[in-house]
Amino acid sequence: MKKLILSMALIGATTLAFGQKKVVRSAEKNFKSGDLAAAMSDIEAATADPETSSDPATYLLKAKIQTKMFGSDSTNTEKTLEVGKAALGTYLEAFEMAGSDKTAGVGEEVYEADMVGVPDNLRPYSIETLKNTAFDKAIDRYNENDLEMAYSFFDLAGEVDLTDTTIHYNAGFLANDLGMYEEAKRHYKYLLEIDGYNKLNAYYSLVQIQSGQDKDPEAAYETIMAGRKDYPEDKILAEYEIQLLLQLNKMDEAMAQIQEALKNDPNNASILLRSGYLKEQSGDIEGGLADYKKAVEVDPDYFEGNYYTGALLLEESVKMLNTLNDLSDAEWEVQSPIVGKKADENYKEAVKYFEKALEIRPDNTEIMAILFQINTRLKNTAEAEKYNKMLIELKGPNWMEDGE
Template structure:
């Protein structure tokens, strides 16, 4: 009797196991036919059953079904990304269940090559399919100016293949454009840890984010130091170094750094400007003016160079006028006319620099006001009228009273 009962139990067990295998088999048939909703429902049922849930081939089948759903989803929305990420998780789980062996049956299926022009019936819907489709969706989203989704797909692509530095850089670059600075930093930090990758652009963007957005010049300077060790000949990194030292008020180090950089790059407008600024901060106004003028000679369309040069001329003129006001009556009669003429000459010298600066930034009302005031001082009536009209157009008729 016991043998009969045992035999019946074994038969029942085998029947249940067979039934579950039939569910998996049905899911696979529906997957191939394209009945994906039925297929995913069946494979989910199999993954909940004790007899089939621990079979890596069942998990692999779910990954394939999800990949096919993902490929066919043309909405390219966040729900699409979630489907793709779920497919990736199931591919990874199937690999773990197979001891992460690429030589195992499952490992070979997960990593099966997928060529772009492969017919539908031959498409493996492997991890490579998932990656290729993700690239297509990222590119489509970017071309359609859906930048948020372009980031999501490039980010997913970098998760699918952590060795794909192009996907990683694209994700970081777009995240930076979107103001998702933490996401961008994560990508760029990963890239600069890659020994074989040309990481110069990643250094640039990472340093700028940490300096400008995080407002952490000390941390940014650490990355500049690393970057300069990797790329000692790069001139932009020299500029970053000087800029960060200025932000940290390390004037002596900044001065030494900018002088060293100018030896190799004497016509670098940005470095000349920073050298001028350092000289200005030290009180050497004549030296500062010389360097600012050099920066404009190096690059006539350098806004900051033109603006700073004009500003030095203005400061020098105002300083002379202030001294005139402090003269005694006797000194005033003797020196005021000459000093006034000198001041007006300095105002005149400032004009072309501010005019060039305004041509580079035509909506800058501050420079319009500066030029209005200079020409008022020099009694250039037509120029005064010109800049007044520009200011009225920008700020209204009562701009001078604001």
């Protein structure tokens, strides 16, 4: 009798297990036929039952069903995205249950290469299928100018594959454009980890965020140092390094880098400008002015070069005139015409640079005001009135009272 009872129990258990496996087979049949609601209902029952819930193949099938549901939803909304995220979670659960081995069994099936372009019934519906589907949805949203959802789908695709440079570059670019700077940095940092990839644009973008939005020049400088190690000949990274050294007030290091950069690129206008700035700050006014002027010679349309040259000439004129204040009346009578003439020479030279700067940026009211003041000083009445009219038109008749 005991043997009979035991046999009946075994038969019952076998029947139950067979019944649950039948549910899994039903889920697979519905998945292949496209009845995804029925397939999901079946597979949910299978994952809830102790007899089939411990089998990684059950979760792989669930992930495939979720991926097919994700792909079949053409609305590409936040709701669609949630289905894709759920599919990713299920794939990873199946992979972990299978021993996290990509070379055998369910683990190998999870990461089976997707065959894009083949009939639907031949696609493996692996995690790679999820990645490619998410990428396609990102492109669809981007083409419809729905940039937030485009980013979200790129981000999902990137979670599947941290080494896909196209996905992470697009995700980083969109996140940066949307002001999602932490997300942008995350994607750019993924790119920096990939061997053989041209990382220059990732370095440029990451440095700009760290030094700009984050206001963290120390972090930006660390990134630059890593970039300079990877690309020691890159001129843009060399310029960024100099700029950051100036921000960090590391003047000696900045000058050393400037001199090294100018050896390799003697006609780089922006580096010449920085060289001039450092010389000016150290008290070498003539050297600074010479570098500013050379920057303009190299690039006549360089706004900063023209502006800095004019500003330094103007500043030196003011200093000259201020020295007269400390003289006795007798000394003033002698020195005033001499100093005034030299100051006017600087003013006249400064006009050329400020006029060019205004030509480059024709709406710059600060430069208009400077040109008004210089021409007034030089008694160029017609020119002074020209700039007065321009300022009245742009800022109103009381522009002088507004701090100009």
